[in-house]
Amino acid sequence: MMYAFIRLWARIFLRLYFRKTIVYGLERVPPTGPLIVASNHPSAFLEASMLTSVMNRPIHFLVRGDMFNPKFKWLFKWTKQIPIYRQKDGISNLRKNASSFDLTYRKLSEGESVLIFPEAKTILEKKMRPIQRGTAHLAFGTLPYLKDGTKLMIIPVGVNFTEPRLPGTDVVVQFGIPFESQNASREDREAIEEFTNQLSESLSPLIIQVDDAMEKNYDVAASIYFRMVHENNPGADATKDLHRLASSFNHPHQDKNLIHQTEEIQKTLKHLKIKDAVYFPDLVVMNRVGLTMLVILKILWLIVGGWIWRVARNLIFSKIKTNTFQSPTTVGVFMVLMPLVSIILLVVFLLTGIPTYFVLIWLLLMWMGTLVRPSLGVITKLLFMDGKGKKHLSKTILEIRKSIEHSA
Numbered sequence: 001m002m003y004a005f006i007r008l009w010a011r012i013f014l015r016l017y018f019r020k021t022i023v024y025g026l027e028r029v030p031p032t033g034p035l036i037v038a039s040n041h042p043s044a045f046l047e048a049s050m051l052t053s054v055m056n057r058p059i060h061f062l063v064r065g066d067m068f069n070p071k072f073k074w075l076f077k078w079t080k081q082i083p084i085y086r087q088k089d090g091i092s093n094l095r096k097n098a099s100s101f102d103l104t105y106r107k108l109s110e111g112e113s114v115l116i117f118p119e120a121k122t123i124l125e126k127k128m129r130p131i132q133r134g135t136a137h138l139a140f141g142t143l144p145y146l147k148d149g150t151k152l153m154i155i156p157v158g159v160n161f162t163e164p165r166l167p168g169t170d171v172v173v174q175f176g177i178p179f180e181s182q183n184a185s186r187e188d189r190e191a192i193e194e195f196t197n198q199l200s201e202s203l204s205p206l207i208i209q210v211d212d213a214m215e216k217n218y219d220v221a222a223s224i225y226f227r228m229v230h231e232n233n234p235g236a237d238a239t240k241d242l243h244r245l246a247s248s249f250n251h252p253h254q255d256k257n258l259i260h261q262t263e264e265i266q267k268t269l270k271h272l273k274i275k276d277a278v279y280f281p282d283l284v285v286m287n288r289v290g291l292t293m294l295v296i297l298k299i300l301w302l303i304v305g306g307w308i309w310r311v312a313r314n315l316i317f318s319k320i321k322t323n324t325f326q327s328p329t330t331v332g333v334f335m336v337l338m339p340l341v342s343i344i345l346l347v348v349f350l351l352t353g354i355p356t357y358f359v360l361i362w363l364l365l366m367w368m369g370t371l372v373r374p375s376l377g378v379i380t381k382l383l384f385m386d387g388k389g390k391k392h393l394s395k396t397i398l399e400i401r402k403s404i405e406h407s408a
Contacts, residue, residue: 003058006079011053013335016370019168020226022238023054025175029155031057034108034146035178036154038135038199040207041117042124046328047159048115054173060107060114062100062138082107082114101141108152109145114138118199124164124324126210126218126246128203136195139181140188152181156199158206160242162222162279165326168373169279170226174206174239208242214249217262220278221245221400227282228401244407258403261396268393274381280374283382285394291383298376301369304362305341309334338366 015021029035037059039047048061060080082100104114120132135154142152156176162169179198184191210218222242230236248255269277277284283291302310313330320326346359372379382390 003080007052007058009335009339010049013331013338014050014053016367017167017331017373018171019373020170021050021054021173022170022230023173023175024237024239025157026054026056028175028178029055029057030153030178033111034142034150034152035113036108036135036139036152036181037113037115037157038118038154038203039115039157039159040128040203041119041122042126042159042324043161043164044122044325044328046161046164046331049328049331050159050171050173051115051157055113057113060104060112062104062114062116101138104138105142105145108142109147109150118196118203122324125212126160126208126215127212128200128207128209131196131200131203133192133196135199136192137186139195140184140186140191143181143183143185153178154181154199156203156206158203158208158239160208160239162219162226164328165323166276166279166373167370169223172208172238172242176202176206205243206239208239208246209250210246211250214259216266216278217259218246218249220262220265220281221248221258221404223279224281224397224400225404227280228397229404241404245404248407255403258400261400265393265396268389272381272385272389274378276375277378277382280378281397283374283379284390285397286382288383291379294372294374294379295376295383297369297372298379300365301372302376304365304369306366306369308337308341312337 035057037051037055039051041047045061045063048059048063052059058080060082062084063081082104084100108114116135116138118131118135119129120134121129123129139152139154146152155178158172158174158176160172160174162171164171179202182191182195184195186192222245225241225245226238230238230241247253248258266275266278269275283294286294298306312333316330316333317326320329342359342363345362346356348354349356349358385393
């Protein structure tokens, strides 16, 4: 019951946090039976929350044991998290893995699903890292627990963010074709290697992969694609289009003109100290009337409670230096703060005799302001940007849009 509530709230909040979530292949997910969900891992637990919100069946999570604080054991149980400890967590913690794996095997044997990150580490980059053997060990370790005739299925899934640290960006979730685990043991090295290769080959096409040096250029073009191309053609296959776009930047088939244009946009916005605006090209080309309305909405949002989000985000970013954990932690904290503040306001209004419908008005203003995801600083600087510079920047963005439309 509690898991269903948390999942519903996560679904609502993530739909507000990300501008658009595009999901492909959801019908491939087996509705019943033991299932291992194998996903890439670019942003700590944000992709886990995303998969929970889009899948139609509950998921158990294998997560880093050092994240488990005994004080919050109840929360981990509610959210179906299972701790897995690493060597650096100490011998005493490593001994706990036996019970964790036993629990995982039992959950799978009962026909439930378990999410695992086969890359075994989280790094915020657009590429698939080498697949480790842990998923094979999990699959083969589960087989003795299954009833005769029960199949253990593995489904690969790619979660592709543009920039998960910024609210208002986009994400594409691509489920692959599930495959059945072969019958082998954890000691069968040849079978483990074969399984790992199969998983790697299944997972790789689901992940948009870009050369390190070209990631920011890709982000510029991908943001233009989402907001100005796919928006006008929602039936287009975003995964295929983004793969094609990534190939424009990757060697050996680089599009020199596209690289030059995206670098020019980055350079201009960095000079104006609004480099995050590369993720909001629709705002760059927006007229001043539209930007003014967004500024007013954003100011109202900040006054009535948006400042809580900003303070929490700035505090977390100052304390957590690892970029892969900044956004997920901020999202998690605000998911707790939002209902908590609502409850506190409701209690205060009831005690002071203020009509409770003011809470509804507050929630409406917060919701409207949340839909304006870019920061007030970004919108304001674009509003007062030099007309000539804005015109040139808009022209470059529109040229990239036409180039993407032509190649799509």
